[in-house]
Amino acid sequence: MTPNLRISRLLPSVVATAILVCSVGAASGKPHSKPHAAAHKSKPAAESTEPAMTTDANGQSVPVLANKAWVLMDFNTGQVIASSNPDEPLPPASLTKMMTSYLVEQGLKSGKLKPNDPVTMSQSAWCRGGKDGDSCMFVPLNAQASLMDMLRGVVIDSGNDASKALAEHIGGSEAGFVVMMNAEAAKLGMTRTHFENSAGLPHPNHKASARDLAVLAQAIIRNSAEYYPIYAEHEFTYNGIKQGNRNALLYTDPTVDGLKTGHTEEAGYCLTASAKRNGMRLISVIMNANSAQARADQTRVLFNWGYANFEEATPVQAGTTLATAKVQYGVAPDVAAGAAQALTLMIPKGQGAAVKTSVSLNPGLEAPVAKGAVIGKLVVTANGKQLGEAPVVALAGVERAGFFLRLRQRISGWFSK
Structure with missing residues (x-):
């Protein structure tokens, strides 16, 4: 785990390259009607060309992508390396299902849910043969499937029916499950x-930001490792x-x-993806691309650019004295x-020597001071630009002196002024 590091907007933090695709449906807002035997094919990574670049508000050169929002995050630190419009709430379509699957996985992890628990396909959750354009797992009406099968129906098939059935099974109703979704998001x-349903169907108040979806992907990878x-x-x-699986990059x-x-007419084509190369994991979120091919291509651009241009650095080790x-x-x-934990962050490749740290201590520190108490702030910069900051803590405890020693110190202080 990393310390309570706050990364500046120059280098936002990203966790594991995770492809989040908004897949809910067509103009009707419902998933695709026909089951897919194979995902859309996309060009292999070797065919990708250098992307067009622009300069963001922080003076950083970043790719130009034709969508409404994107984020590239380092999984380990949670640092957003680069982004465009990362905090605007947008329709997430089936990227919503990541929260549905995450709650199922956490229930399995805690033991509250069991892999073989039977989950009933109710009338309200049932897909009517896909005739209305639904993305479906195709569990028959009133039939039961195991919880693990339903989970795969959500993650792989993007089944609205599986999402609703699991929501009813866990929350008592889909509305009850939505309360759980929003509580976990907070x-x-x-x-x-803000979620209004378990599948990502269009609703005026059903929105998520690209940065939030990257945070959710990070939580899935970190906290649901078994699944x-x-x-x-x-x-x-x-x-x-x-x-x-509709995530085309899994095949290439x-x-x-x-x-x-994920996809609806309103949300466009979305993808949250994760990749791991040479021990470093990145997470990517694309929202409102204009095609399934575009969301895959744009994700590939972000991964290739991120891995080519950034690396992890640890300018401060845990327990190292930084000041007195x-x-x-x-x-x-x-x-x-010093720092309670090692401070790791993403930096542009080749700038390790330019990374500098500075410490500011809280004035008027009085005993008693507990070991680990926050007594200042560490700021990390490179070439004059702030990369991030972290708390500075007391590396030892200091007890309060007795009355006469305190009196002597006070008197000494008078004469030293």
């Missing part, structure tokens, strides 16, 4: 997100119907292992100050 810090491999599975067969880039696609803070009225006159 817990994860998804401040620009994360499902997001890389190419196909799933249920009730005799085989459907292919072996470093990509998740996460989710004076302590009034303590049994010791000062205390060592």
